[in-house]
Amino acid sequence: MRRILSVLLENEAGALSRVVGLFAQRNYNIETLTVAPTEDQTLSRLTLTTHGDDREIEQITKQLNKLIEVVKLVDLTEGSHVERELMLVKIRTSNSQRAEIKRTADIFRGQIVDVTGSTYTIQLTGTKDKLDAFIGALADAVIMEVVRSGSSGLSRGEKVLAI
Amino acid sequence: MERISGADAVIRSLQEEGVEVIFGYPGGAVLHIYDALFRQNQVRHILTRHEQAATHMADGYARSTGRPGVVLVTSGPGATNAITGIATAYMDSIPMIVLSGQVQSHLIGTDSFQETDMVGISRPIVKHSFLLKKAEDIATAIKKAFVIATSGRPGPVVIDIPKDITSPTDLIDFEYPDTVDIRSYNPASKGHSGQIRKAISMVMEAERPIIYAGGGVIQGEGCQLLTRLTRTLGYPITNTLMGLGAFPGTDPQFLGMLGMHGTYEANMAMHHSDLILAIGARFDDRVTNTVSLFCPTAKIVHVDVDPASISKNVAVDVPIVGDVTQVLEEMNQLVDAQISERTEGQKSALADWWSQIEGWRGQECLKIIREESDKQIKPQEAVQAAYEVSGGGAYVTSDVGQHQMFAALYHPFDEPRKWINSGGLGTMGFGLPAAMGVQMAYPDEQVICITGEGSIQMNIQELSTCLQYSLPIKIINVNNQALGMVKQWQDMQYEGRHAHSYMESLPDFVALVEAYGHVGFRIESVDDLEPVMKEAFALKDRLVFLDILVDPEEHVYPMAVSPNGAMRDMWLRKGVRT
Incomplete structure (x- = not known):
């Protein structure tokens, strides 16, 4: 099962390498990883997605919690949550395809953020599934380049991950 | 406030922590610190003679x-040589500052020159690490490290x-903090009382605990x-390799070690139990077998300070x-309050359980079989002789292999902290330097x-250190002229093909230890075993090396029995299994 773990981490040199190293060392997989400082500059917030059954995820969260620089963490997938990922896709466009691609982008609420005579760069945000679906919908187009941020997320409602 | 250098701040911090001894080896990157060491005597x-040995001593x-234990090594090779000892300590959860x-x-x-990313290399085998950026951080980092x-x-x-x-030449204000705040570090302290009550009610009701x-x-x-809990309950107890001495080894309630080379009675009792009270043990693969x-019939209560140890390998019923x-x-x-309420039925169930255990114990799985005329020493007898001659109260360190299991x-x-061995990592070369740390x-x-x-031979150079510091360790070299445990597996699983498990050019150990300035004896006959050992142990102020030739x-x-064995599945003798 896919899980989204959200981690508050001391914003210190080497802290991220401990998290990443733990996954390699204990044979856990990381599907996506995104990290940046929070409004409190001493803390970073890291979101990672991984796969595992309940027992594996329990071990991952326990082992993460043992890292001294991990302040707090939550498995967002345990409750209702908002998940977003940002994707930029550069597409080769022939004149005959341009209108169709723009329509598809509109349907997915994507924005065309760069245009040349032969390319569109489309920005799309949403869940992983939505971004995957958009790529699928572009099956006939020539995708030149894709970059995805990896998922971020927050719990819905009053629930927060903070110190 | 004092103005001192960073090097002095390192040593002053150790003094403030009450450190009496550190183990190390100098080199370019730590020369300032060594100079600070030289200028004090606390x-x-x-x-x-090697940084690996320094870590094992600590x-x-x-x-x-x-x-x-505290270790001081230089950069580059000094740091990498320390890695095996750090990993050894990590696997057995030993407090150490490097x-x-x-x-x-x-x-x-x-x-x-002599640069290595020590924080990177050591990352998977440390509880935590610091790469210091400025002298002002030294005191706080050392305090946090301790x-x-x-x-x-x-x-x-x-x-x-x-x-x-x-x-x-760069002086800083030095003040050693009394406390440090690490907001992200809150180790578990108090076990949940509700869970403890639940656990004890299961413990009290068990029939085969x-x-x-x-x-x-x-x-x-x-x-x-x-020990008090075990005696009040009157239950059988087994210890892991790391737990030996936690409960008195000569007590009749003690079933011996469990696991891969555990006793028959300990492994059988585990397998057939209906309740396991696991305390400070981690269900290691060398314990559980498959x-x-x-x-299969046991409910499990597991007490551990590390939440990640619980239900890691084996799912437990009551975690604490x-x-x-x-x-x-x-x-x-709780047990003191409830023990008198034990019913006759419970008492008789426990008596039945003990009689079953005594039956297993009656198999005498550790009995040494020898022909009267055979004068060759069995390795087990070398260990027994050391126990007898020392009176049993000595600190005993071991290396890794057959002699460790023997x-x-x-x-x-009978006491904790007397048995010192590398259980988790299984580090050959641990025994001698560890013994030196104990003797210090x-x-x-x-x-x-x-x-x-x-x-x-993996840390024999430390015989030189032993001479320098007059460490009167007694070394029992159980010499079977082979890497015994490797050879045993080759006998049992590779049809006796002894791929590189023989040592064909062993040194004359007696001459070698004499060259290092110590005393050596070679023992070949079982008749000489105790007398020569007594002679050796009588040399109170000398290191004595006993090279004991044993049955190879x-x-x-x-x-x-593995793979696919349960705890009850054991080889009891050559070709004889349960």
């Missing part, structure tokens, strides 16, 4: 005293110190409470995360190192 430095010191020199800050990342290394589940902490921040206690009980100073076949002393205190109170099985330990901590106590001719064909039994 912290004693032991010059080893480890032996820590295991025998409960206080953290101060490693680093090249000057401006050279970091340039592949400069707090982290010694609390919760203990472990090694590395502090990597660039040379420039220890410069004697067993207590399975490991090294965590020793680390957490819970041995007396464990996890899916592990103790907490400090072992506090949990055992509460358990004792020591664990044939030398009972307890100069007047008897320290024995049980080793083999393979392991001893001997295997360690019992041995778990």
